[in-house]
Amino acid sequence: MLVGISLENKLQNTGKPKDCADEMSQLLLEVASQRCKRSYAKIFGYFAPRLRSYALKQMGNEALAMEMVQDTMTNVWQKAHLFNAEKGSPSTWIFTIARNIRFDMLRKLKNRKEDICSDDLWPILCEQTPDQNEVSLDEQVTLEQVGQLFNNLPDKQRAVIEAIYIDGKSQQEVADELAIPLGTVKSRTRLALQRLKDMLEAND
Numbered sequence: 001m002l003v004g005i006s007l008e009n010k011l012q013n014t015g016k017p018k019d020c021a022d023e024m025s026q027l028l029l030e031v032a033s034q035r036c037k038r039s040y041a042k043i044f045g046y047f048a049p050r051l052r053s054y055a056l057k058q059m060g061n062e063a064l065a066m067e068m069v070q071d072t073m074t075n076v077w078q079k080a081h082l083f084n085a086e087k088g089s090p091s092t093w094i095f096t097i098a099r100n101i102r103f104d105m106l107r108k109l110k111n112r113k114e115d116i117c118s119d120d121l122w123p124i125l126c127e128q129t130p131d132q133n134e135v136s137l138d139e140q141v142t143l144e145q146v147g148q149l150f151n152n153l154p155d156k157q158r159a160v161i162e163a164i165y166i167d168g169k170s171q172q173e174v175a176d177e178l179a180i181p182l183g184t185v186k187s188r189t190r191l192a193l194q195r196l197k198d199m200l201e202a203n204d
Helices: 002-013 020-034 037-059 062-078 090-110 143-150 155-166 171-178 182-203
Strands: none
Touching: 020 037, 020 062, 020 090, 037 062, 037 090, 062 090, 062 182, 143 155, 143 182, 155 171, 155 182, 171 182
C-alpha cells in the first residue's frame, strides 16, 4: 500500500491535478460495469509507464518487468469490479496487484535456476549443438506425450511453444506476431519448457 500512497504524494508534489484519483476511479468503474475499452486504454496509458519503472527497479530485467506490467494490467481489466474507492485509491489498488504478481514471479524464479536456458532443455529448438552426453527431451518422450502436456501449460506459454515447436517459427517471428518483446518470448519459452520438463519427470 505504501507504493501507491507514495506515488500519489509524488503526483501531488509535481503539480498533477488532485482529482486524478477520482478520474481513475471513474474509469475503473466504467471498465467494471461496461467493459469499456476506451476507459481501460486511458488507465493503461497512465499506469503502464509507472508500473514499468517500478518493475524495472524491482526485477532488474526488461523482459521480466514487461511481463509484470502486462500481467498487472490484465488483472486490472479482469478484476476491475473488485476495486473499491472507499478502501483505497486506484494507484494503491493497482500497485498492490503489481506487488503480488512480483512476489509470485520471484517465487517461480527461486524454484528454478536463473541461468537455465530453454535450448538446453529442448535441443530441437536450439541453434547450438547439444551436449552429446545429455539425453534430450525429444528423445525421452513421444510427440503425442508432449502434445498432451501442452494442454497443462498456461495459455501464454502454450501459444509460444506451439508457434516455435509446431509451426517452426523463430522466437523473433513469434515476438513480432504477438507484438511482445523478444525477451518476453524467451522468458515464456524458458518457463514453459521447464514446466514440461517437471511434468515429464513427475510422470516417470
